[in-house]
Amino acid sequence: MQREAIYQRLKAKYGFDEFRPGQYEVISDLLAGEDVLAVLPTGTGKSLIYQLVGSLLPGLVVVISPLISLMQDQVARLNYQGEKQVAALTSQLDFGTRKSVLRQLPQLKFLFISPEMLKQPRVLAALQQTTISLLVIDEAHCISTWGPDFRPDYLSLGTLKQAIGNPLTLMLTATATAKVRQDIVTQLQVPAAKQVVYSVNRPNIYLAVEQVASEADKRERLQQLVLAVKRPSIVYFSSKRQTDLIAEWLRSTTHLRVAAYHAGLTAENRFKIQQQFMAGELDVICATSAFGMGIDKADIRQVIHYHLPTNLADYVQEIGRAGRDGQPALAVLLYAPGDEQLVRNLNNLTAASPAEIQLDQQRFQQSQVAETDLSLVLQYYWTHGYSVEQVTTQFESRQRAKEAELAQLLTYVQAKTCRRAVLMAYFNEPAPDHTPRCCQLSGEPLPLAQLGLTASKAQSQAATIPWQQILAQLFLQNS
Amino acid sequence: MKEGAGLLAEYLLLLFTTAPRRPKALFNVLRGKRTVSTLFAGLTTDSLSLLGSCHGIPLVSFERATEQLVSDGWLKTTQPGYLQLTIAGAAAQQRLKDTLYLPTAWENxxxxxxxxxxxxxxxxxxxxxxxxxxxxxxxxxxxxxxxxxxxxxxxxxxxxxxxxxxxxxxxxxxxxxxxxxxxxxxxxxxxxxxxxxxxxxxxxxxxxxxxxxxxxxxxxxxxxxxxxxxxxxxxxxxxxxxxxLKVTPVSSSAWQTYQDYRASQNLTLVAQRRKLKLSTVREHLLEVAILWPEFPAAELLTPIRIQQLTGLFSENPRIETWRFDTVQAAFPEIDFFWFRLYQIMRCHDAA
Incomplete structure (x- = not known):
């Protein structure tokens, strides 16, 4: 397709004159019939790529997405943009609704689905009867990081892709090392896919690590940061419980407008918090990593990690939610001695000893139902004919990889020299020259004033509006 | 109650009495599971108005909450699978009734x-x-x-x-x-x-x-x-x-079975027409009998069965404690359907 026609569509559909870096290249490759693995930093509008391609090609765009909340966000966003023929096929739908979505496939333009749902025979059969214009693997790094020991159905995506007629494929991720990219194209059986890889570096995000002595000090430092730095801020936690507790504590001790966001909330509450955040009605969101994947808010000024992320790739993805407007933003990782143990504990949740693996194979051979999380994962391997030795090797190698990633993360945390250089080295990218606006060197204070990130006076929490007034505002014109 | 024990537990405490109740049955009532056994439990514990009111409540949260109530000394187990209020639990329940928001229209x-x-x-x-x-x-x-x-x-x-x-x-x-x-x-x-x-x-x-x-x-x-x-x-x-809006609280399938029964007065015929097993037809009728107090249970039971069963349980006013073994020993020709229907009829009579 002509360059001009693609630009015309961009203008007509989204009102933009220019693409963001990488978008045009990926779109034109796809329209030329090439499979593409696109590594584009957060905030470059990855979803626009498949939306635009979908609007130009006849047939259904199938988007493989890892989280139900993310799918719901993406459906809502397409609805917002006026696209009505869009649905998410999730385990939360009842049987009748699932059937009705499958019946409507020929009329749909976009279908969001998890790998686990895609492999269902009814779903596969329905998709085999449908013209698929594009298969999108969103958050494609999940193939490598979640596949082996957490979501093994990610490992079947290559076979499933063949089963639905081997459609044109787009693999999207914000962060992927060379090893992860290799895993993605191998698993999806697209060795010749074009790779469009942009730097993960976000120069406007100032990188800082604050070492604290204890949990109490960490809380105190967190409070200082959310008060001192320009808002809004996101604070990431690795547990739902801590998310709730610290949000409540910040609410009661700072008068900032704070909300907690995690997968334990209902869809309605998640919607409300996201919309309040987008509308500037919240100063701080305390969240687990689920928050932000579907959020497109340009003016987030600070991302704080209260707990360590699992690896540097996740870290880059999460801090990438700050400063999408290109203005200075701050990423602070709070570290207390021993924090790495929490990451190890999380890693251990998906570990399995050779004895456990052996025992579970016996369970499978005796046709007993898989009940534990581990059995459910291992079930995949037994039904696909793996031996105990192969699975043991797979699990050991995954644990070693996780331990290595933790070590790299700690190198970043403990770096005495330019942190950005450490980060870039992880992605095999050259480091830019260090400047005072790059990152915090050991022992330096945060240059908030120089970055223009000093907080202005906090907005007071909104007064209660009488119910009659809310009704009038909502339903009467000019009220 | 200890801090952080959870408001769910406090609400659940309101469902118990000093007589033993099956928590699993109460859970199924809240979830809206329409089996005869759940509905009957709802009838005997006067909790049918809660049927389906907490559709998405996870079993694990429910169990954690009831375990908490037991460990706090507010509920106790007297026989496996049953829980009842302790004296402290009864006092706590009274306090909660005065402070918690209590629903007033859930029968809708x-x-x-x-x-x-x-x-x-x-x-x-x-x-x-x-x-x-x-x-x-x-x-x-x-x-x-x-x-x-x-x-x-x-x-x-x-x-x-x-x-x-x-x-x-x-x-x-x-x-x-x-x-x-x-x-x-x-x-x-x-x-x-x-x-x-x-x-x-x-x-x-x-x-x-x-x-x-x-x-x-x-x-x-x-x-x-x-x-x-x-x-x-x-x-x-x-x-x-x-x-x-629902015409009746009964499921549409059970309601259809009941309408067919009204027309033909013959269970076997209904089963044939509706292409259902006789046991399913009976389950449908029990569902209607539980949720529709006007159900003509006495007519179905016949005076003779009523007389037999009334005589058998005349000494025991606690309907939910009647056992089918007792019926089998005395009247082997009366099967479970008639026993349960009689229990349902008496529950409605007592209400």
């Missing part, structure tokens, strides 16, 4: 699909509010395609320049029948133009309640609203409710 769960209506009305009110302010681009509160379709049909029918005003008047009239606190919860929870709406957590902070109390209040408000709309059948929102 049997009058309409309240859950569906809540979701549809939430989107409908958002659509109206955005339309009043000429907004065409907004994030819908739900991405459920079925609800979106339902609301779209409704909006097409009712769209007019005065719809916003009509809705505002209608909601005002309804909320005037409620307390200021409930009206605040209702309006604060809405989503519309420039108003994402408040979460239960935020409303709880504002009103000095617990988030779960706000959840209970919102469910209760939906029930009150359903009852109110049934009295105002010509309003726009009553039209949204209409397809979700």
């Amino acid at each position: 769960y049997q009058a309409a699909d309240v859950r569906q209506f809540t979701a549809a009305s939430q989107l409908a009110l958002q659509v109206v509010s955005e339309a009043v302010h000429q907004q065409r681009r907004y994030y819908p509160i739900t991405t459920d395609r079925h609800i979106q379709w339902q609301v779209k049909q409704w909006f097409r029918q009712w769209q007019s320049p005065t719809l916003g005003q009509q809705i505002q008047q209608e909601l005002t009239a309804f909320l005037q029948t409620q307390t200021t606190e409930l009206a605040t919860v209702f309006s604060g929870s809405l989503t519309g133009f420039n108003f994402p709406g408040q979460t239960e957590q935020q409303l709880a902070t504002q009103l000095d309640r617990q988030p779960l109390e706000i959840v209970v209040m919102r469910k209760d408000l939906s029930c009150h609203w359903v009852a109110w709309l049934k009295q105002q059948p010509t309003t726009p929102l009553a039209a949204l409710l209409r397809p979700l």
